[in-house]
Amino acid sequence: MTITFHNVCFEYELSRPILHNLSFHAGPSDFLLIVGQNGVGKSTLLKLANGILKPTSGRVTVGDLDTKNSRTSQIAGELCVTFQNPADQIFAPTVAQEVEFAPRNLRRDNSPGLAHQAMALCGLDAVATHHPYDLPPAQRKLLTVASAVASGAPLLAFDEPSAGLSQLELIGFEKLLDALKIEQRGLIVVSHDLGLFLKYATRVLILRSGDALYYGPPEPLVANEGMIRKAGLRLPVPLRVGRLLRGYERDVKL
């Protein structure tokens, strides 16, 4: 199950194109990290991925489905997308019911089991019977992630999943990423948090003004910060510090 963007262009209005000629793909076990400054079109890209928006030209295919003539609720069975604002989707009286929503809609066997597993992976099993609005904002964010994981879709896409998470939650989130890798689920993550995701990414897509500035493995980006800086971003502090230390060790022979 692979999602492929074939030369996709998109514009909301004429003469104001947002995305130009984007081509990339993500399949099982892939981790595609999409980065770029705020406002560059990253969220639009996710809406094109699950058919909410249709490309102005080019094609987006999810497995055998072409987004131009498939319903989003159909595509959700193969690619489940989570957006930035948890308040847009939270409706159930308990965390467990909220997480079970997606697998139920998609008529998965054993929806409660899938939900239970997703909650455990996201560290929410202790609060399964709590009302979602009784959780702190960071855990509500994790709730949306758990909800997508429970869908059982082979491909998952998250929009800024780590925003607002504190260190303990981030450690838990990293465990989730490891577990999803083992299950060979494909991940697309839109984020400006390079510190967390760069080490998991198998491919990175850097967007600048709607164009693909870079599409390829992450290693060249770490070796040379130039490409990242062109996109208006910086390498995360640990990597910059690591480079400093390696230079230091070389010079001083610690």
Next chain:
Amino acid sequence: MNFRIDLPTKLALVLLLWICAFAVSWEAQVVLVLLIIMSRFAVPDFKPQSRRSARAFTRFLIYSFAVATFVLILNSLLIRGGSTFGSIGGFSLYQDGLFFGIRTASRLLLLTFAILVFFISTPLKDLIRYLQARGLSNSFALILLLTLHFLDQLPARIHQIFLAQQARGAPVDAGFISRSRALFSILSPLVLSSIVESIDRGTALELRGFLHRPTSTEESQSSPGQRNVLTLLILFLSLIVVLYTIAQWLLG
């Protein structure tokens, strides 16, 4: 002294029109309704404040005339008096019913159009500000502002929620029965998040000193030399109409 259409003038005008809806003949009411509709296009102070208001006006125009036609036909069918002037599906239409229907419809149209043109040409935030300057309590103004914000954002919020649930497989784009089942997953986040957001917005306004806002501001301090003649004239006219109607009723 000045002579201009400002918020108090518009409020006075709405009062006059509402009095006329009960005090003048249906012919005069119809003329007033037509004048109101024309003013929306011809008078700058009554023009819609936004594209959304303009669209709302057009839609309301169409619906109200459809409703007025329905009222006419219904009354013509049900109030059997006077001669018949036609029939629908074998049922006769009566003149007495028609005239009663015209009087009812013209009154309804005048009442609703007076309010409509006021609201499409006046940003509600300005209205709240005006009321606050004239003594509306800050707490009540806070409630009004939060409600206004909720209504303002309602279409966008519904859309965002719709997209988020659709992305989780909710059948909001399928058949009627599926969509009905998915309705709860749209309405519930809307209500929950609106309540939570309103509380947070209220806190944000408090943190900017809104509840201690002085109720008397420069806007409300008007000296006799600055009173709007037009407002006074309209209020005077309203009084004349009321007195005339009472006199007519007393004299039989």
Next chain:
Amino acid sequence: MAARIDILSLSLRYSDTALPALDSVSLEIPQGGCVGIVGPTGSGKSTLLHTLSGILGKHHPEVVVSGQLCIGSDTFQGIPREVLFPTVGLVLQDPFIQISGVRDTVTEELRFTLENLDAAGQGSDQLIQTMLSSLGIEHLADRAPTTLSGGETQRVALASILISNPSVLLLDEPVTALDATAQNRLRSILKSLRGRTTVLLTDSQIDFPMSVCDTIVVLDRGRIEACAKPAELLLTGKLLTNVGGSEHWSSLVTPLNQPSSRRPGPLNRIRKALGLP
């Protein structure tokens, strides 16, 4: 004028919970200083800011409090029970909530703050213009607040509080949704406020506070676990594992402590930035 803050053994508990939200917190923040409060979710960071602003005391009269709080020349036995605006200005975590959409343009949003202070008379236009320029958002003057990006909204939210000239500025997790460029801009703005306004900001990660604050306070479960200058925290390795980002700063401890002749240029620059000799 900036105000000094003294918090003396402040404890705060909601009446229906056994655990305190703040537990014997004592802190001295000098006039015009910049303090960063870091800690995991639920450590009490937001509680502390909301307490200082007065909104917590107002909305929760039932809280059980002990200790004392002094802000400038005002002393509170326990906590303030009224919103202390404009002495204390609080910028909320979500800038979209802070800019409440009460007005249709950014200029009018700022004027709204002045109206609440009965200061929207003569000279307010000039004041608004100056404030917009100082934050680099004069080009947004006539824009509708609801059409702005996250970084732009945050600067407008900041402007809407700064225009009231607060003695204390509180920022609740200001960098959560900001990209690197926007963070740099915020860093410059906070540096320009040094000495003029006392600033307190919270973060669940340590990187931003380390680069901008004079003092870092580490909170965990309502208690202060550490309170030191960034350099001291580094040199003594006094960092908590559940504060985000601490591990890579820890790796700098040994190299930074080497004699200067053995340190290459980049590390010297870090030491200089941290105020170390």
